[in-house]
Amino acid sequence: MTELPEVETVARALRPALVGRRLGACEVRWKRTLGGLAPRAFAAALEGVRVRARELQHDPLRAPLDRARVPAGVLCVHLRMTGRLQVDSAAEPPGPWERVRIALDDGRVLRFVDPRKFGRMRFVREREELLSDLGPEPLGPQFTPAWLAAALRARRRLLKPLLLDQTFLAGLGNIYVD
Numbered sequence: 214m215t216e217l218p219e220v221e222t223v224a225r226a227l228r229p230a231l232v233g234r235r236l237g238a239c240e241v242r243w244k245r246t247l248g249g250l251a252p253r254a255f256a257a258a259l260e261g262v263r264v265r266a267r268e269l270q271h272d273p274l275r276a277p278l279d280r281a282r283v284p285a286g287v288l289c290v291h292l293r294m295t296g297r298l299q300v301d302s303a304a305e306p307p308g309p310w311e312r313v314r315i316a317l318d319d320g321r322v323l324r325f326v327d328p329r330k331f332g333r334m335r336f337v338r339e340r341e342e343l344l345s346d347l348g349p350e351p352l353g354p355q356f357t358p359a360w361l362a363a364a365l366r367a368r369r370r371l372l373k374p375l376l377l378d379q380t381f382l383a384g385l386g387n388i389y390v391d
Contacts, residue, residue, distance in 0.1 A: 230300040231264045237316030248335030258336045289335045296332025299324050347383040
């Protein structure tokens with residue numbers, strides 16, 4: 214699992230390239246990345262939407278979208294162990310592990326590359342649909358010393374399995390919990 218600091222690093226690197234960009238043609242090369250949507254439906258949901266300003270968020274990587282300044286869903290990417298997002302020139306040919314390619318309005322493309330097919334890419338209409346089962350993020354506003362103290366007092370579990378439980382606290386994996 215890609216852990217919160219790594220996902221935040223990816224989000225920070227992608228923000229300048231994606232925020233405010235309009236998405237164009239979407240080419241899907243692997244249907245499991247789509248979270249249940251057929252490739253055509255996934256592509257249709259993304260074509261013509263814009264990544265909202267300053268809202269590319271982390272763990273899972275979430276890009277809120279709008280169409281004519283009206284919310285139009287969320288693109289969600291779980292990189293897991295081997296996934297990678299990159300913005301490149303559209304002239305570069307697809308590599309062997311490119312799973313999704315999305316054209317950007319500036320002539321570049323967003324590529325979802327995953328050699329081992331562990332990662333996932335989803336489109337959801339409502340943000341709550343995506344995050345309803347996740348706990349707060351360690352870098353989010355809800356995570357405070359007071360919240361953590363109260364949450365730990367309310368549970369009787371071993372600490373490591375509790376911290377690995379994404380419904381308790383989102384974004385921590387084995388490396389950071391250790």
